[in-house]
Amino acid sequence: MECFKVLIAGILVFYSLFANAQLFSPSDKRATTETRELFYSMQRLLGTGVMFGHHDDTAYGVGWRFDPNRSDVKSVTGSYPALYGWDLAKIEHDSTKDINGIPFKLQKQLVKDAYERGGINTYCWHMDNPANGKTAWDTTQHTVKDLILGGAYHDVYVSWLDKAAAYIADLKGSQGEAIPILFRPFHELTGNWFWWCKNTSTPDEFKTLWQFTVDYLRKNKKLHNLLIVYSVADFDSEEQFLERYPGDDYADFIGFDNYCTKSVPYYQAKLDKRLTILDAIAARHHKLACLPETGYEQIPMADWWTKVLLPTLSKHKVSYVMAWRNGRTDHYYAPYPGQASADDFIKFYSSQQIMFQNRLTPLGVYGRPNLSK
Template identity: 65%
Template sequence: MKNVLIGFVTAMLSFCALNSRAQVVEPSDHKATKETRNLYNNMQQLVSSGVMFGHHDDTAYGVNWRLQPDSSDVKAVTGSYPAVYGWDLAKLEHDSTTDINGIPFEAQRKLVIEAYQRGGINTFCWHMDNPVNDKTAWDTTSNSVKQLLPGGEFHDKYEDYLKKMAAYIKTLKGEDGKDIPILFRPFHELTGGWFWWGNKTTDPQDFVALWQFTIDFLRKKQKLHNLLVVYSTADFISTREFMDRYPGDDYVDFVGFDIYCNGNAWYVQQLDEQLSMLQQVAAEHHKVACIPETGYEGIPDANWWTNILLPQLAKYKLSYVMAWRNATNKHFFAPYPGQKSAADFVKFYSSPNVIFQNNLTPLNIYGKGSK
């Protein structure tokens, strides 16, 4: 089945590249690198073939292991790495040598490069500490966003944070010496109230202004042209709420939302309703739809992957869906060998509607070496 899928996807991608190029939407960064344009174009084409599966910190650690070469809970269960690899920039702003989850940035860099070399896709979020008081991303004691805007008391400090982030991103290069394209997901879960950039402490106008400043600064001042920008909300009940803090089409490439399962019935209904609205937004704004974070902590349902998640994914055109990290045997969102849902996850992996790394590698989605 997987060999058939590879052939089908390859044929589909080649056909679309030759016959539907005019329908492809270009990145919001008009100076995007060739590899970044190739990635975005090919990700759009692949939406018609299936949804790519991702996992946060997949090759950095898992249940009962950490920083072991060629390791992955996803691969240990299915035989393949995920197609999308999630990472975090948090603590980089403080010149820390390790990220928020204790992974050395030197090790993270190596794993990002390895994912790129095998044809995988890297995406970064940033649980940035509150620049106003150096408390965590979950600090909501003040309206920090307004103070980070140009003219604000902590604007220079925020610029310093962005410079450190840009310096690190510039070190992410493939063996060919080219900048690795990155899906950058700033200020995620922005319709929630648990982060300092969230809706409880920030009005929409200030949030939009900070988003636009951030992307402009990275593109124009730091000369980063390998970023594809992901606008990712939390729960929402209408397209109006989803778009209330939207920074504009010139600052976004992907639209999506984070959602976690706290019970199958609620999850299926919420996922279906939000995906329906997301599809509408993506079509109207010519963006690519995705689910940047999801999962069921501990995966207590043995058939959750094929009975709950897969039917919803199959109904909509999505680029990727990413499960959250496997931190411990209590806090994990992808199965590991022997876990209750492992057998069902193999069925999920085998579905023609889902794409893992082994399907992605032959497609040369970055166009490396192409004219």
Template identity: 70%
Template sequence: MKKIQILCCIILFNSCAKGQLFGPSDRRATAETRELYYSMQRLQGAGILFGHHDDTGYGVNWKYDQDSSDVKSITGTYPAIYEWDLSKIEHDSINDINGLPFAVQKERVKEAYERGGINTWCWHMDNPTNGKTAWDTSRRTVADIIPGGAFHDAYVQYLDKAASYLADVKGKNGEQIPMLFRPFHELTGTWFWWCKNTCTPDEFKTLWRFTIDYMRNTKKLHNLLIVYSVSDFNSEADFMERYPGDGYVDFVGFDNYCFANTAAYAKNLDKRLALLDVIAAKHHKLACLAETGYLNIPQTDWWTNVLLPVISKYKTSYVLIWRNAGTEQYYAPYPGQQSAEDFKKFSEDSHLIFQNRLTPLSVYGEVGGK
């Protein structure tokens, strides 16, 4: 059955003509980055890529181990998408916000790329005006760090440090590894210094455009596919209020977590994915569920009876769950966890693509990771 699924996926993948596809927002995107974006478009309808934050960095009862993954321990394969965090790189820290050494992170990124996986970054950036955490909303930070702001130079220094790190993440042939870059996530919430309660829509758009222009044009990072990821929204107007423009976005998505009321979660998720399909089509972008999950997964059939029935209805490019930080906070099951068997069934469903189905497709083309 798995071989049949992989073969069908390859047929669908190859049958989509490149002339029907749209290019990255960065017109100078590298060959591998451009090919990845085309590939992810071809996969629409063939399956939803499954991702996990810090998947090969650490998990339940292990950390930094080579060839380890809680997802793989249940399914026999890695996820298709691996998310990482840049937080603390702005302070020259050797570890990220979750304690994962950046040296280890970089190696895991390269390993994922070499097996044909896809890497993405978020950034819980500390407040550039005072060095406090991303959760510091005590001041209107955005106005102070955009061009002309009192702390603009401090913000640029943060970007310089992140760009230096990302520029050094290269494949075996010296090529820049393509990356999905997801800055300022959950921007329609109220808990980060870049959220809607701390800046106007125009201030936020200015921040976004400056950041992407700086990374592309000044730092020469043409391997970035940009993810615009909100949190709360109930209409197209809500979603688009702070949208920086099609020239600065490649993926549109949102973060949506499940809590005790799974029926409410499914209903809300269904509504938002339907809206996102319309938005993505209108703007020629790919849709994604950039963060989701159910803390400690207390429902044994949550994967196949709550999440799968909703996401399988839409043209969602990828779905990513949050990290496994130990037995008190995890979003993917581990051996012995009550939803493990259901997660295995979920991973084998034809609507999902994990690493085993992704690798044969060579999504970076002949010059990229294999």
């Protein structure tokens, strides 16, 4: 009976939104049917519930690793998250495992599982530095200018794109269709800790690299299942946010990563200010606003979810929010059973202002019915 109620409520919410303002199309004019339908669905759902995501959710958690059908989020709430975050890092070296030790074969299956249950998959890429093979956190040289056309390491970069493209091209659903992916390259680009950040390139160099990357994946590798996420780190104005923006033809979502690392009031105030700026930019550029990474490490505040995150998100037009991974017993961003904020997380999950997999599945966001959970 409960599943039936969720299904009916979801259908009523979803189809009541068809009369909303005109929808805008993906930046890729040749986007696949499922990709277009997902983008339209996420626009229709804007304001009906912020989709909650969790990085590497079904791969591992606190005290477990690679257990079938397991998720810390599901163990606490009874539902998987609506959105699942993954990383392409190490695919550039033909590694069998990603940067967090997940076998790519397993990762691929978990992506398919999430898609088949009606969930949404997003990828970042902590790509190693193509100029010297060091990690993504190597900022010892101005790498970006060497990767664009004519640069000393352009061919290396292209060969790495080829490897990622081959992997993405093999992410297919049960009917052989390409699984839509929210692709988030060069994330936190306004920081100073990655080789692609603002301290290692000019705005024009960065925009050129971004545009080349997206064009290459679309035109050369024929990947039309990507919705592009432009995600920054620090900013305090529209001008700062848009300084390195590659243009409306190269992004579908705009957002920023924002962690609770100082005081809770500081985090909440900063998050509110930045989301206010983002609301205006998203409306003007016809993009969907999102919060691709956030969280409070170890979540020491028992009511953080409903007293800090939820009321702040609820004031703005946010498509989705994603908590970072549950990597270790001292490094996690979603609660597990018995964790201090678990009870509050259940209240967060139960709010009509937040959407987990149980509410998303009945909506068939890819343009096809999906009743599995």
